[in-house]
Amino acid sequence: MDFFGPVLDGFGVVLDPTNLLYCLLGVAIGMLIGVLPGLGPAATIAILLPLTYGVEPVTAIIMLAGIFYGAQYGGTITSVLLRIPGEASSVVTVFDGYVLAKQGRAGTALGIAAIGSFVGGTIGIIGLTFLAPLVAGFALDFGPPEYTALALLGILLVATISGGSKIKALIAAALGLFLATVGRDIFTGAERFTFGNLSLADGIDFVPIAMGLFGVGEILYNLEERHRAAAAPVAVANVWPSRKDLKQSSGAIGRGSVLGFFLGILPGGGATIASLAAYAVEKKRAKDPSRFGKGAIEGVAGPESANNAAATSSFIPLLTLGIPANATMAIIFGALLIQGLTPGPQLITEQPELFWGVVNSMYIGNILLLIMSIPLVGLFVRILRIRAAILAPITALITMLGAYTIRNSMFDVMLVVLFGAVGYLMKKFGFEPGPLVLAFVLGSLLESSLRRSLLVLEGDPTGFFSRPISGTLLVIFVFVAVWPMVKTVIEKRKKANALLSETKVKEKV
Amino acid sequence: MKKQFTRRAMLSLAAATAALSLAACGGNVGGGAAEGATFPSGPVTLTVGQAPGGSTDLIARAAAEGMAEKLGVAMPVVNKPGANGALATEEVAAMKADGQNLILLNASLITITPLAVSEAEAVSLEDLDVIAGLSQDDYVMVASKESGVKSIEDLKKGASKLSFGTTGVGTGSQLAQALLLAQAEIEGTTVPFDSGSPALTAVMGNQVQVSTIQLGEAKPQIDAGTVVPLVVFSSERNEFLPDVPTAIEAGYDVPVSQYRAIAAPKGLSAETKTALTDAVKAAVAKDTYKSFNESTLLTPKEITGEEVVTEWNELAAKYKKLTEEYDISLASK
Numbered sequence: 001m002d003f004f005g006p007v008l009d010g011f012g013v014v015l016d017p018t019n020l021l022y023c024l025l026g027v028a029i030g031m032l033i034g035v036l037p038g039l040g041p042a043a044t045i046a047i048l049l050p051l052t053y054g055v056e057p058v059t060a061i062i063m064l065a066g067i068f069y070g071a072q073y074g075g076t077i078t079s080v081l082l083r084i085p086g087e088a089s090s091v092v093t094v095f096d097g098y099v100l101a102k103q104g105r106a107g108t109a110l111g112i113a114a115i116g117s118f119v120g121g122t123i124g125i126i127g128l129t130f131l132a133p134l135v136a137g138f139a140l141d142f143g144p145p146e147y148t149a150l151a152l153l154g155i156l157l158v159a160t161i162s163g164g165s166k167i168k169a170l171i172a173a174a175l176g177l178f179l180a181t182v183g184r185d186i187f188t189g190a191e192r193f194t195f196g197n198l199s200l201a202d203g204i205d206f207v208p209i210a211m212g213l214f215g216v217g218e219i220l221y222n223l224e225e226r227h228r229a230a231a232a233p234v235a236v237a238n239v240w241p242s243r244k245d246l247k248q249s250s251g252a253i254g255r256g257s258v259l260g261f262f263l264g265i266l267p268g269g270g271a272t273i274a275s276l277a278a279y280a281v282e283k284k285r286a287k288d289p290s291r292f293g294k295g296a297i298e299g300v301a302g303p304e305s306a307n308n309a310a311a312t313s314s315f316i317p318l319l320t321l322g323i324p325a326n327a328t329m330a331i332i333f334g335a336l337l338i339q340g341l342t343p344g345p346q347l348i349t350e351q352p353e354l355f356w357g358v359v360n361s362m363y364i365g366n367i368l369l370l371i372m373s374i375p376l377v378g379l380f381v382r383i384l385r386i387r388a389a390i391l392a393p394i395t396a397l398i399t400m401l402g403a404y405t406i407r408n409s410m411f412d413v414m415l416v417v418l419f420g421a422v423g424y425l426m427k428k429f430g431f432e433p434g435p436l437v438l439a440f441v442l443g444s445l446l447e448s449s450l451r452r453s454l455l456v457l458e459g460d461p462t463g464f465f466s467r468p469i470s471g472t473l474l475v476i477f478v479f480v481a482v483w484p485m486v487k488t489v490i491e492k493r494k495k496a497n498a499l500l501s502e503t504k505v506k507e508k509v
Numbered sequence: 510m511k512k513q514f515t516r517r518a519m520l521s522l523a524a525a526t527a528a529l530s531l532a533a534c535g536g537n538v539g540g541g542a543a544e545g546a547t548f549p550s551g552p553v554t555l556t557v558g559q560a561p562g563g564s565t566d567l568i569a570r571a572a573a574e575g576m577a578e579k580l581g582v583a584m585p586v587v588n589k590p591g592a593n594g595a596l597a598t599e600e601v602a603a604m605k606a607d608g609q610n611l612i613l614l615n616a617s618l619i620t621i622t623p624l625a626v627s628e629a630e631a632v633s634l635e636d637l638d639v640i641a642g643l644s645q646d647d648y649v650m651v652a653s654k655e656s657g658v659k660s661i662e663d664l665k666k667g668a669s670k671l672s673f674g675t676t677g678v679g680t681g682s683q684l685a686q687a688l689l690l691a692q693a694e695i696e697g698t699t700v701p702f703d704s705g706s707p708a709l710t711a712v713m714g715n716q717v718q719v720s721t722i723q724l725g726e727a728k729p730q731i732d733a734g735t736v737v738p739l740v741v742f743s744s745e746r747n748e749f750l751p752d753v754p755t756a757i758e759a760g761y762d763v764p765v766s767q768y769r770a771i772a773a774p775k776g777l778s779a780e781t782k783t784a785l786t787d788a789v790k791a792a793v794a795k796d797t798y799k800s801f802n803e804s805t806l807l808t809p810k811e812i813t814g815e816e817v818v819t820e821w822n823e824l825a826a827k828y829k830k831l832t833e834e835y836d837i838s839l840a841s842k
Contacts, residue, residue, distance in 0.1 A: 140713055140714030140715075141714060142714070143711065143714060143716030144711075144716060184592070184626075184678075185678075186677060186678060186701060186703060187678065187701055188678065188840055189625040189626050189678045189679055189839070189840045190840070191627070198591060198592045198595055198596045198599065198630070199591060199596060201591060201592035201593075201595070201596070201630075202590070202591050202592060338560075340560075340563070340706075342707065346710055407588065407589055407590055407591065408588065408589050409589060409591075448703065452700050452701075452702070455698050456672050456698070456700060456717065458670070458698065
């Protein structure tokens, strides 16, 4: 079969012992950092990037992907046992998970979460398997104008959908775009913001920015936060959920998986939004919504399935279009570039082994996680007790060493320190580093594709709209850009009408 | 408690030993150069100005393997990518001329890059002692199937305007293509890409109709029939593409190839230089190295350091003259 041939070859790639080992390593690290509050998958992947230089591209990406979805499992454990969400995507699990634990049903909550995560992850992979080749079928039709439209759309979505203040996200994105212009102009050879320094001639490398903003910035910020004393973990028993629990949560798992899958595909979406949405859906659907927050098993099952499905499906835009949907994907984008691979529609046809190797490794990774997540709970809880005073310097040291090994350059180490300070200040003043990194990655793509398009189109901007794919993408772009404004206008009018009819009622927006 | 103390003691002991041995090393290297002691006095580092995994890096690693065997010391390859290799070259050129630090040079850095960047950034061979030349890597011009172009003649009579992809500013790909287009009086827009692979993909999808790419990158697609080779830019036909004419055969004065050589900081002692030259000779004579050249489609060009200097300087002068003659500017378009 045309379609299944490469898919099956991909399994051959995964079953290679080295790849299996790295897959195991990735998911174990992912689970560990999922347990540790503060250190997220984006930071970990950024810190570990230099480790992947010596290995085959497919092995490297298998490991990095493992860290990402492994973290979704790990985050659950601390949410349930300690009321500390290890990851942002596990925040909602706290509501019912911890209550369940206090009721002595911690095992049930963890068991259901693990099963839900597994189902969600698997549904995500199956979707990825079938959807990705469809998108990639248009690979060679993607020329400079299409990449321009994609980059524009990516940057816009990041700015509009990211959590927190929109203005701050835009400011961070603008800074990222500016940083992307540093270096020798690839069209004319002119120096831009290099100050005669040869180290800047090729622009600022992506890795020091990511390592600084996410790695060092995060470490500094966490040090300042007073280390929360870990409460004594609740005893875990009966990890295998009863038939009644399973029956009660199976619907939530199914809904969460599908919802998570679709939210994960959207740029700017991802695991956190997916878990929040899934929780809201379960609460809305429940016959007795008041049970939520008091130990409803669906409140654990839905979000946990959703965050894993979303973690998996967020690979779709990256691997098929070259658009990183969130900060972690931006770093994996960087990792692919370092390996000499450009993520985009060509990836699946030019590198079928890499593509299917990575996709299929997720099946294995999910099984490994399911097996590990239950017996290792006790161990992970103990790791939580390591003091920040010990953990932080070790992580900082690994980061610096890693930064040096990228290009054997002290200049890069300085950059990491500099961006570490920037990252710390950004967090302190409520700026997310995500939009900056995403805009930085997409910025050079946007600039070079735009200029290349104008060369190919002989300076005629209408050419962007006459090509079917770039035209469609640009229409979506305009829609996404204009929609929030339209929505505000409609809401204002509604509000005005409401005010006219019932002057007493003041709506809260 | 006791256990902890022992561990701490061991740690400090280890640290002290490391510091001592580091100091000793430093002393050795410094003294060695001053007194002209025997070479090699330790591992010989070969710096590469390109990222790991690229063709330049692979050549360095293949050569270093054989050289290390002959010299009897380890020969680590260190990548310091940046500014087309200028960063690494300037760094090595400023090091002590004791033969312990070498650089793998790309000819384009000396012959072509100066045409695209300001004079202050250009690298010259004057600060280096070239040990030996290694190999030649050819450029091939390929056309998309949809364009229907099969030869330079087709390009010349082509009615519609064509776009021409290059692998970047200041590369052999850009120079070769610009010279050919100017000499054959072909109209077209030049579109620079970041490297060979996107330039090739763009031809495959007919986003640009023609690109000039290094042979090693284009060969799989040429063999698969997805792109059509038009012309190679070497002075003689390439042994891996015997049916494709050279630009010179077609009547155009465009001899552009990528050459690579190994060099050291200026001022090597005669013995050190001989030892290094012998090491390169031994390395390129090995079967594993020869089969490496073949598998990566490289033509051996194992000439002496003096020949490298003469040839590269001649090429640099020739390119300068040609670009002035045809009024070509690589820097801006």
